[in-house]
Amino acid sequence: xxxxxxxxxxxxxxxxxxxxxxxxxxxxxxxxxxxxxxxxxxxxxxxxxxxxxxxxxxxxxxxxxxxxxxxxxxxxxxxxxxxxxxxxxxxxxxxxxxxxxxxxxxxxxxxxxxxxxxxxxxxxxxxxxxxxxxxxxxxxxxxxxxxxxxxxxxxxxxxxxxxxxx
Numbered sequence: 584x585x586x587x588x589x590x591x592x593x594x595x596x597x598x599x600x601x602x603x604x605x606x607x608x609x610x611x612x613x614x615x616x617x618x619x620x621x622x623x624x625x626x627x628x629x630x631x632x633x634x635x636x637x638x639x640x641x642x643x644x645x646x647x648x649x650x651x652x653x654x655x656x657x658x659x660x661x662x663x664x665x666x667x668x669x670x671x672x673x674x675x676x677x678x679x680x681x682x683x684x685x686x687x688x689x690x691x692x693x694x695x696x697x698x699x700x701x702x703x704x705x706x707x708x709x710x711x712x713x714x715x716x717x718x719x720x721x722x723x724x725x726x727x728x729x730x731x732x733x734x735x736x737x738x739x740x741x742x743x744x745x746x747x748x749x
Contacts (some may be wrong), residue, residue: 594646594748595735596708601631601649604730607741612653612723615715622669622715626654630671631727632709643672653714663713670702671711672721678704681711682721703728 615621629651636646652664677684677691681700684691689702692698701720702711705728712720712727742748 590646591635592633592692593735595738596634596648598649600734600738601731603734604727605629605649605651607699607721607730608726609653610734611726615719615723616653620716621719624654624663624714625651625658626656626659626663627712627714627720627723628652628667629723629727630667630711631665631731632671632675632711634707634731637707638676643675647671647743658735666697666699666713667702667711669711670699670713670724671709673697674702674704674711675709680721682717699710705729706732708732 610625616625616627616630627651630647631649633646633648640646647668648665650664656664673684673692673696674681677688679691681697681702683700685700699713699717701713701715701717701724703721703724704708705725708728708731710724710727710731712724714720715723
């Protein structure tokens with residue numbers, strides 16, 4: 584897709600709101616990374632997609648709203664950023680959660696899609712997380728998605744209702 588076909592992103596769930604959501608959930612994730620029963624790596628990578636931009640609107644790269652790394656990337660033992668991006672891509676393309684895709688609807692997976700789970704799609708908000716065990720990646724992703732939804736609601740309620748958002 585070229586620049587003329589790119590859609591416009593979310594008015595209320597923008598990059599600032601995504602950053603706020605990640606920062607709100609970050610203490611929990613950092614605490615989890617210190618506990619080896621949550622995951623062995625000690626690292627996390629987070630990808631948040633723009634909920635107003637789907638595959639019909641633009642390519643994946645243009646729909647990435649925010650990314651954040653937890654831990655020293657130079658010490659990574661795997662490419663957690665790529666894993667998180669792959670999880671987000673599969674959830675973004677299908678509108679489903681990673682666990683559901685992998686274990687209930689594997690018929691939706693295409694060649695080149697990830698076989699890992701740990702991403703979510705919550706009411707159109709897609710978040711991919713990698714670095715912990717997949718069930719914790721999924722929990723962290725869901726917390727971020729719900730925090731982003733809350734941030735968007737807060738911002739929407741603070742603005743008077745108008746015929747057109749500008």
